[in-house]
């Protein structure tokens with residue numbers, strides 16, 4: 001469904017070159033649900049915009065839904081849906097009419113557009129809201145309407161740029177329920193960006209991690225965690241004066257990596273916590289260190305990011321909290337010109353000149 005080779009995009013900002021995406025290679029098969037994960041400014045939106053033909057690459061090639069993004073951008077747009085970070089729904093029209101109008105934009109006849117609008121409203125549980133204006137809808141309802149707009153022309157592949165950012169946890173779960181249904185019931189291929197680690201971890205079958213414009217990890221969340229992060233054992237000594245000795249002992253157990261001490265707690269990464277903990281407790285007993293507390297934890301995707309980059313996603317976000325809302329609008333400030341709010345419309349601004357460099 002997606003085959004990209006060496007996709008690169010540079011911007012020139014005040015005579016400085018920003019390498020937003022550096023040589024993206026990517027293959028996504030039909031029916032996959034891929035989460036594209038990375039901190040602010042990592043290059044997620046720029047990658048998505050290139051793949052959806054909203055932004056021409058500086059170099060590299062890609063075929064998306066069987067069409068070349070450079071040679072046949074209209075062909076790509078006819079076969080994909082794109083749900084951007086900002087709502088694409090206008091305010092004057094009722095939701096049902098908005099969907100029908102979107103159908104016309106994709107060249108559907110009046111009858112087809114009405115039929116398809118009814119179908120997508122059903123898919124996204126919007127039928128009872130057909131007569132409502134988007135301005136009267138909740139955040140989650142609007143997001144579902146955005147997704148419906150992106151699906152009006154029956155694309156087999158849907159791109160979603162941070163579909164759940166800014167929503168409360170309950171609404172996020174509801175939007176996810178609908179996203180998963182698109183895949184399960186309709187066999188769609190879904191490629192989405194997210195800041196939410198736990199969403200990528202639990203919902204996506206494949207996680208692609210990007211940092212500074214480069215893909216740094218690609219696989220199932222389970223495999224990435226097992227291969228790159230390992231488990232964690234955390235303990236405290238009964239006597240605060242024993243912390244340094246406990247840390248030194250922890251560093252000697254089998255497979256120990258990255259021993260850290262913080263506020264009297266000793267943390268160590270190990271391949272398998274269930275084997276490491278008894279070994280560590282025995283070793284500490286041998287050293288005469290009495291243990292007050294000990295616990296084990298499985299790795300998270302943030303641990304994977306830390307293992308790969310030396311920083312946590314939270315640090316990479318510049319102090320923000322990776323698992324809370326992070327809608328800072330950076331990417332949209334960067335790319336509003338000619339960007340259709342929701343679906344990549346076949347009649348929208350041509351791919352050749354939608355988003356120029358910022359002067």
Ligand SMILES: Nc1ncnc2c1ncn2[C@@H]1O[C@H](COP(=O)(O)OP(=O)(O)OP(=O)(O)O)[C@@H](O)[C@H]1O
Nearest residue numbers: 011020039040041042043044045046330331334358
């Ligand atoms: N139109 C543009 N002009 C200049 N620089 C840009 C433009 N679009 C993006 N950039 C820069 O390219 C880099 C990657 O931005 P991009 O929006 O792709 O990141 P992102 O991972 O999507 O971030 P976010 O999570 O904040 O949306 C950033 O340094 C950004 O400032």
